[in-house]
Each structure stands twice: as C-alpha cells, then as structure tokens.
Amino acid sequence: MAKSDFTWPLGISAGIHIGAIVVLAASVSFDDKPKVVSQASAPAVQAVVIDQKQVNERVERIKQQREDEARKEKARQDELERQAQEARKAREREQQRLKQLETERKQKELETKRANDAAQAAKLKQQQEKEAAAKAEAVRKQKEQERKVAEEAARKAEEKRKQEEAAAKRAEEERKRKAEEERQRKAAAEAKAQQEREMAEALAAEQAALSKARNQQVLTETQRYQAMIRSTIQRHLVVNESMRGKSCRVFIRLARDGFVTASQTLDGDQVVCRAAKAAINQAGRLPVSQEADVYEKLKEINLTVSPEFN
Template identity: 35%
Template sequence: MNLYPIALIASIFLHLLLGIVLVFSFEFKTPVKEQKEHSNPSPNSEHKTKPDLVHAVSVDKSALEKQVKKLAAKKAAAEAAEAKRVADLERRARAAENKLQKDKQDIKQLEKQKRKAEADAKAAKQKQIQESNRAKELKKQAEEQNALKRKAEDEAKKAKDKAKQIEEELKRKAEEKRKAEEAAKKAEEERKRKAKEAAEQAELERQMRAQMEAEQAARNQQRQQYVMTEVEKYTAMIKSAIQVNINQDFVVAGTACRVQIRISQSGVVISTKILSGNAVTCKEVDKAINKTYQVPVSKEADVTAKLRDIILNFGE
C-alpha cells in the first residue's frame, strides 16, 4: 500500500491545526491579561472577566495540542513506513537488476553452446546424407539390374498368357453366340405365345367389363328409380309434417307459398328461404317450419343427400 498520500494529507492537516492554535492563543490570551491588569470586577459591568470561557479555551487548546502531537506522530510513522517501502523497492530493484545481468550472461553462454551444437549437428547430418546417397546409388544399380531381369521374365510370361487368353476368349464368344441365338429363338416363341394369351385375355376382360357395365347400369337405373321414389315419399312426409303445424285460420284462402328448406342428415331444419307466394300465407308457413324443427328423413345416404335441399309448395 502506498503511504505517501496519507503522509501528505496528515502534514497539511497538521499545519492547519497549528494555524488554528496560534490564532486562538492570540485572540484569547491578550484580552484575559488586559482584564486582569486594567479592569475591576463589577457585577453590573459589560466587560467583566469570564473565567468559564478562559477555562474552555484552555481545554480546547490542550485538546488541540494533543491532536497535533498525535498527527505529528502519525505523520512520522507514515514517513518512516514510506521510507522503508522505498528502501525495500530499491533493494528489490537492485536484486532484479543483478539477476537480469546474470541471466544475460547465461543466455550468451547458452547461445554460444547452441551455435556449436548446431554446427556439429549440421556437419554430422551432411556426412550422413553423403553416406546415405552412396548407399542409395549402389542399391539403385542393383535394383535396376534385377528390374531388367524381372521385366524380361514378365514380358515372356505375359506373351504366353496373352495367347492363352485370346484362345479362351474366342471359345467364350463362340459359346455366347450359340446361347444368344438359342435364347433369341426361345424369346421369340415366348413372345408370340404371350401375345396370343394377352390378346385372348384382353378380349375376355373386355367382354366381362361390358357385361359388368351393363349390369351396373341396370342396377344404377333401378337404384335411381328407388331413390327418386324414396325422395318423393319423404318429401311428401316432410310436407305433411309441416302442414299439420300451419294455422289455417291465418292462411289467406286461394293463395300459395313456395319455400326452399335445407335439412341436416339427422332431419333438423337448418334454414328456410321463401321463394314466392302470399306474404301472410308464407309467414304462417315459415312459422310452421320453425315449429316442426325436425322432419322425417331416410337412413340411406343417397336418399338423404337428395333431401338436404328441397323446395315445397303449400296452398292451392
């Protein structure tokens, strides 16, 4: 920790206290002395002696002197600590400088040894390279002679193998040609057989499709007739279910109402739309539809689908 700022502050504060003590000593000692020499004590006098004030000043002065001594001691201690710290830093700096000089000498010596070792290693490496090159050259010459011998032997063997390979290749191609011709003949026979079977099968399937389509058309026609019959039946039932809820007392005689209704799969009336007719009569029809709420529907999906959106005529 750096004690120099503390010592400086303590010094400044000490000088300030000394100045304050001197001022108070000058202001309070002179009036007291003059009062003792020139004034007579009088109970009614405005300039009578005040012993309590003098005592208080004396006490303050004593306290200030103690504080001054305390600060002086603290300053001395701080200065001593600072001097010790500076001396310690100087000692450590000298030690570091000595070590640095020694390290420099050691480094120079090591660098010298390193250069010598590198030179020795380089010479040894050069010698090793020369010996290695000579050995490689001798080995290369021996390998070249062996290679020439092996090459001649290999070429002779390759020529013999090539002749044998050509002979075997000719035999293989002849066999492949024979098999290919035989396979082509069988393939043509198989193609003709399959083509005949395919034609017969196609004709049979065509006849079956025609028959099935005719049968399906007949079934569809029958179903369509049945569905339309069921639609007419349920339309009449729906109209009848609504008709019983129409209040005939409010229907205008001789008038009619044409209405479109949408029905859910379960028979619940989803919406109503008046298409044409007498307003009073149509109003009663609309009330009757809302009152009916649910109408009879078929359990067959295709019949119910045609009943989802129907037009009914009421009146006339």
C-alpha cells in the first residue's frame, strides 16, 4: 500500500517535468543564425520559469503530503497489528481460561459422579443386605413349613403304606383267583385250539391231496395238449432231407379259442425255423383246453419242432 502511495505523486511530477521540457524545446530555434530575442519575450520566459518553480513546489508539497499519509497509514497499520496481536493474546488468554474452567468443570463433574456412585453403591449395599435378611427369613420360614409338610407327609405315607399293604394282600388273593381262572381258561382255549389245529391240518392235507391230484391232472392235460399242438404243427410242416436231425424252438401265444395271436422263432436251424413258422401260420388255430387252469398253462408256450421222416 505504501508503494502505490509514492508511485502516484512521482508520476505526476514526471509528467509536469516532461511537459515543461516539451514547451521549452518547442520554443528553441535550431536555425544557423541566432535570432535576437526581443525584450517583449522576456516576461514569457520568466513566467515559464516561475510556473516550473510552482510546479516543483506543488510536487514537493504533494510528495510531502503523500509521505505524511504513508507514515500515518503505516502507523495505523502498526496500531491495527498491535491491536490484533493484543486481541489474539486476549483470545488465547480467554481460551486458556475457558479451558481451565472446562477442566475444573469436568473435575467437579467427576467428583460429583464419584460421590453419587458411592452413595448409590452404599444404598445398593443397604438394599442388598435388607433383601438378604428378608431372603434368609423367608428361607427359615420355608424350611419350617417344609419340616411340617414333611412330618405330615410321613404320617400320611405311613397310613398309605398300611392301606397299601392291606390292598396288596387283597390284590394278591384276587390275583391268585384270577390266575386260576386264567389257567383254566387257557387250558380250555388250548384244548380248543389243538382241536382246531388238528381239524385245519386234516383239511389242509385233504386240500393238498386234492391240489396235488389236480396239479397232476393239469400237468397231464397240458402235456396232452402240447402233444396235440406239436402234432398239428407237424401235419402242416413241409420237410426235406436237409432238415433231418435238426430242430427249432418256437414261442406261441394262443387266444382262448386256440387262435394263434403271436409266434416267434427263438433258436435253432434257420430252415427248420422258417418251415415251423409257416406251419404255425398255416394252421391258424391250435388245440386248447376249455378248462381255465389248463389254458393258463397253454396260452404262452415254448415248443421244440423237430421234422419227422417216415
């Protein structure tokens, strides 16, 4: 700020001096022959010189004024800086004082809290001791009550024991009576069960004999019809000498009336298998029994076809 204050008057002074120099230069003639200056031009030169002096004085006054203002401004800035430093120091002292007050406040709060905690602990201890005494009294009364209850329970238990002994004696007598009745009942039931087992065994033996006889009959009928089926196939089988000693195993599915619903060669000589397949298809219907259990054995059969030669 002081630098700008000095720059302005110096600029004004420089401008005035430059203007004066220009005026003087304009008034000087550069002709070879010097001109005689008339007496009348002397006042003008004197006026210029006087004006220049006044300008210089004016410049000096302005310069002096600016310097005074600069000193005053510096003094003012110094005063402001001093006040700022004092304010900063005062603020730091205030902050230190506040910090000290805060420390003291926290210390007092801590002391107050400790006092409150101690009072609370003492109160709690007193309350716990009171509760412990009340609990001990309650335990004493409870034990006294339990003793009385135990004595009453022992008395009742003794009465109950005597009653139970009498009841057990009666129950034993009742048990023996029921056991005798149960023994007699079981003996009768065992005799009846034995009789029923014997009857069942006899019936089962009879059924087994009948079933065996029927199974034998079914087997015989099945074999008979298989022989009839094989004979029917043989009647339709076209044979040649190349088939001698060879055979083919075939699968046949029959309807209830003997109609061939499916046939398939399983294994064997290919020539014999083709001939057997053709013979089965040509027969179309094969012998079957009208009895259901025999038909069950015949509805799906595997037969071995072996060409017969006369």
